[in-house]
Amino acid sequence: MSFLVLLLALWVEKFSSWRKRIQHDGPWLRLLTTLEGRPQWAERPWLALGVLVLVPLLLLGLLLLLLKPVAYGWLALPVHLFVVIYSLGRGDLLAALGPFRDSWRRGDAEAAYLVARRDLGLEADDEAALLQSVQGHLVWQAYQSFFAVIFWYALLGPLAALAYRLIALASEHASQPALREAAVQVRHGFDWLPVRVLAASFALVGNFAGVSRALLHELLSWDISAAQLVIITARAAGETPEPVIGEAGVSSLDGLWQLLVRAAVFWYAVFAVWTLLI
Numbered sequence: 001m002s003f004l005v006l007l008l009a010l011w012v013e014k015f016s017s018w019r020k021r022i023q024h025d026g027p028w029l030r031l032l033t034t035l036e037g038r039p040q041w042a043e044r045p046w047l048a049l050g051v052l053v054l055v056p057l058l059l060l061g062l063l064l065l066l067l068k069p070v071a072y073g074w075l076a077l078p079v080h081l082f083v084v085i086y087s088l089g090r091g092d093l094l095a096a097l098g099p100f101r102d103s104w105r106r107g108d109a110e111a112a113y114l115v116a117r118r119d120l121g122l123e124a125d126d127e128a129a130l131l132q133s134v135q136g137h138l139v140w141q142a143y144q145s146f147f148a149v150i151f152w153y154a155l156l157g158p159l160a161a162l163a164y165r166l167i168a169l170a171s172e173h174a175s176q177p178a179l180r181e182a183a184v185q186v187r188h189g190f191d192w193l194p195v196r197v198l199a200a201s202f203a204l205v206g207n208f209a210g211v212s213r214a215l216l217h218e219l220l221s222w223d224i225s226a227a228q229l230v231i232i233t234a235r236a237a238g239e240t241p242e243p244v245i246g247e248a249g250v251s252s253l254d255g256l257w258q259l260l261v262r263a264a265v266f267w268y269a270v271f272a273v274w275t276l277l278i
Contacts, residue, residue, distance in 0.1 A: 001073070002154060003275040005080045006268065012085055022085045028056070028166070029173060036176050045178035049186070053166045057159050064158070083158040087165040089145020093138065096120060097253065100134060105250045112245075131243035135256055136231040142260045143198060143230045144168060144191075147267070151194035154271050164190050191226035198263060199233040205262040206237025234259060 012018045032052060035041040041048045060083065067076040096119050103111035109127050116122045116130060120137055124130035152160035167190060170183035196219065203211035214236040218224045234240075238259040240252050 001077055001080065002157070003271055005077065005084055006150060006154070006271065008081050009084045009088070010268075012081070013088065019085055019088065022082060023088070023090060025090075025169060028052070028169065032170065032173060036174065036179065042176055042179070045176065045182045048179055049167075049170060049182050052170055053163055056166060057163055060162060061159060080158050083162050084149065084153055087149045087153070087158075087161040089141060089149075093141050093145065094257075097134070097138065101250050101253065104131070104245060105247055107246050109245055127245050128243040131245070131249050131252070135235070135240065135243075135253060136227070138253060138256055139231050139234040139260070140227045142257075143195065143226070146264070147198050148191060148194045150267065151197060152190070188226065192222070195226040195230050198230060201263045201266050202233050202237035202259065205266050206259050207239050210236035210239060 035048045035051065041051075060079075063079060064076055067073065067079065099115040099119055100112055103109075103115055109130075112127075113123075113130060116124075116134060120134065122130070122133045122137060124133050148164055149161050152164050164187075167183050167187045171180060171187050174180035174183060196215075199211060199215050203215070211233050214232050215229075218229055218232075234256055238252075238255045240255065241248065243249060243252070
């Protein structure tokens with residue numbers, strides 16, 4: 001059933017508008033605001049994070065437990081699909097990149113700076129740094145929006161996928177520094193394994209030697225962030241050229257996207273074989 005859920009999730013992602021309808025964070029964000037507004041919770045960031053993450057997981061687990069003996073468990077399929085779609089990243093990455101790509105292709109650096117700040121929340125000191133920031137944004141958002149969720153769902157099921165998204169939301173939206181830092185630490189742990197699996201798949205679908213050199217010294221490192229690791233290995237795998245303004249710069253973004261697509265196809269193929277074997 002898990003592989004069917006992933007196929008359906010991919011169809012929903014590409015060919016329907018259900019994702020926008022499902023991804024409503026309002027109730028959870030209101031709970032976050034409520035906890036942060038109460039001193040007894042603000043002083044206990046780890047306990048607050050536990051409530052924010054474990055309560056939804058407990059409710060989901062009870063629902064799945066109730067549905068498991070009904071119709072051979074197939075009634076749980078729509079719940080799995082709902083959770084996976086909700087757990088995917090927010091926004092449309094390619095649509096957000098569109099205005100920047102148009103400005104960069106025209107060679108209009110000033111417009112590119114403006115749309116990068118407005119649409120992507122990125123700033124840089126010069127043109128080369130700006131394009132590198134956008135390249136990193138593309139890779140990181142693709143990882144945290146899709147690959148990490150698929151990894152945890154395939155490995156541990158919907159509870160793990162939902163936990164990853166809730167922790168990511170806490171790290172992004174928490175206003176209390178202590179709570180945000182606790183969420184960042186937990187997310188770093190969640191990212192440690194899937195980001196290295198993705199880096200290894202980059203080596204298989206891209207430049208193996210380049211990824212090997214980039215990954216060799218950081219493979220088991222706890223200190224390097226997931227964003228740094230996935231960006232470094234993606235650039236090495238895609239043999240990304242030096243950043244330049246114009247069509248060549250846009251082509252570098254296309255090359256990274258195609259690398260990500262190949263890695264996604266590879267993951268689906270591996271999961272399909274794994275499903276058949278077990």
